[in-house]
Amino acid sequence: MAPPRRNPGNCQQNANGTTNLQAIIEAIGGLTNIVQHQVGATNPTSALEKFRKLDPPAFKGTKDPIEADNWLKEIARLFRAMEVSDEQRVILAVFVLKGDALEWWESTERTHGREVITWQHFVELFRKRYFPDSLMVQKEAEFIRIAQGTQSVYEYERNFAELSRFAPHMVNTEARKARHFERGLREEIQGPVSMFKLETYAEVVDRALIA
Structure with a gap:
């Protein structure tokens, strides 16, 4: 019995000399990288680990607006370096709040209920609390x-x-x-x-x- 003939279409080469099979494998690899990047960007645990390695300053609350402004600027600088999402910025900032500042935030969360607080809103609330007129x-x-x-x-x-x-x-x-x-x-x-x-x-x- 004669061996089955190969279908030449299965190994057809494109204009760049790459087989269809190779092109499919490369496409799958690229898609995998994209998915892994997106998962890493939305994973709060991974972001928290990176954040802690940067040794972020804690904030306990203060009556000195300069001290509060310096903390906010330093945290924002770390976020720019990490390229974290807007939602993660709020989570990470709250992670380093201590004492009076943490009590303020917990009270603020209760006031806003289930409302999603963006980073811009967090900054506005923070300034209102620590930068009174x-x-x-x-x-x-x-x-x-x-x-x-x-x-x-x-x-x-x-x-x-x-x-x-x-x-x-x-x-x-x-x-x-x-x-x-x-x-x-x-x-x-x-x-x-x-x-x-x-x-x-x-x-x-x-x-x-x-x-």
């Missing part, structure tokens, strides 16, 4: 009156940078930022700095450190 106004007033006093130039610059976030309209150009910093310097430093009429904040700080 009265504190914002107080910090803006501090920045308006800021002065070096007995601080070193380095300490004054650090304080200036922290408070400037509460009055962005006062430092929205390099020249305005430079002049405001300059006005707060002690007289014996301000004189030598102002004579140069420097236009950028970095130049004023550098000249103040030299003076």
